[in-house]
Amino acid sequence: EVKLLESGGGLVQPGGSLRLSCAASGFTFNNYAMNWVRQAPGKGLEWVAVITMTGDGTNYADAVRGRFTISRDNPKNTLYLQMNSLRAEDTAVYYCTREPAGTCDIWGQGTMVTVSS
Amino acid sequence: DIVMTQTPLSSPVTLGQPASISCRSSQSLVHSDGNTYLSWLQQRPGQPPRLLIYKISNRFSGVPDRFSGSGAGTDFTLKISRVEAEDVGVYYCMQATQFPYSFGQGTKLEIK
Numbered sequence: 001e002v003k004l005l006e007s008g009g010g011l012v013q014p015g016g017s018l019r020l021s022c023a024a025s026g027f028t029f030n031n032y033a034m035n036w037v038r039q040a041p042g043k044g045l046e047w048v049a050v051i052t053m054t055g056d057g058t059n060y061a062d063a064v065r066g067r068f069t070i071s072r073d074n075p076k077n078t079l080y081l082q083m084n085s086l087r088a089e090d091t092a093v094y095y096c097t098r099e100p101a102g103t104c105d106i107w108g109q110g111t112m113v114t115v116s117s
Numbered sequence: 118d119i120v121m122t123q124t125p126l127s128s129p130v131t132l133g134q135p136a137s138i139s140c141r142s143s144q145s146l147v148h149s150d151g152n153t154y155l156s157w158l159q160q161r162p163g164q165p166p167r168l169l170i171y172k173i174s175n176r177f178s179g180v181p182d183r184f185s186g187s188g189a190g191t192d193f194t195l196k197i198s199r200v201e202a203e204d205v206g207v208y209y210c211m212q213a214t215q216f217p218y219s220f221g222q223g224t225k226l227e228i229k
Contacts, residue, residue, distance in 0.1 A: 035218070037166075044207075044209065044220060044221075044222050044223045045158075045160075045166065045209055045211070045220040045223075046220070047217055047218040047219060047220065050216075050218070059216045059217070060217075061217050062217070095165055095166070099213070102148070102152060102154030102156075102171070102172065102213045102214070103154065103156040103168060103171035103172070103211075103213060104156070104158075104166075104168060104211070104213075105168045105171070105177060106168075107165040107166050107167065107168075108165065109165055110165055
């Protein structure tokens with residue numbers, strides 16, 4: 001079964017850091033680009049970042065560029081999102097998604113990040 | 118940046134009747150490779166999003182054939198031929214032609 005499982009969410013103070021992980025299974029991880037998408041409580045979907053199959057290329061939403069870093073460990077079948085200088089507006093459920101060229105076909109269940117003092 | 122605009126934002130539908138959602142992009146979604154990377158996603162209450170349609174009109178694995186997508190350039194439509202109770206949720210269009218990827222605001226489908 002193709003599966004993505006996020007972890008690492010939680011409560012963090014403004015200005016703090018958090019590292020999310022996404023464990024992939026059931027498919028050849030290094031054959032796919034991967035994305036992070038977030039959803040603030042009661043709001044719509046917002047694209048966050050993408051990383052190429054090999055990890056040599058990344059792109060970010062303006063709202064997170066310079067603060068968040070997407071990375072991957074292909075031998076471990078794991079995607080990461082390092083989040084620094086967190087703000088209240090980063091509060092959201094964070095989903096990892098698989099991208100087979102131009103769409104997001106598999107989504108994880110998400111992990112909640114709450115930024116609050 | 119490409120802005121995706123969906124209409125309507127809310128759609129009350131009678132069971133067994135058709136439903137239609139429109140999505141308009143602020144720029145053409147035709148990629149330099151000739152493909153149009155417009156997808157439709159469904160998010161049922163309390164669930165993560167689920168892919169329904171990719172590249173305008175291709176149904177993803179396991180998606181019922183009552184869902185169909187159409188359109189070109191900047192105007193796209195998702196149609197449900199006969200709405201069932203399990204179709205309740207929020208529907209999003211998404212473009213992956215140009216960075217940053219972007220989503221429509223979402224259309225809430227509810228049963229009358």
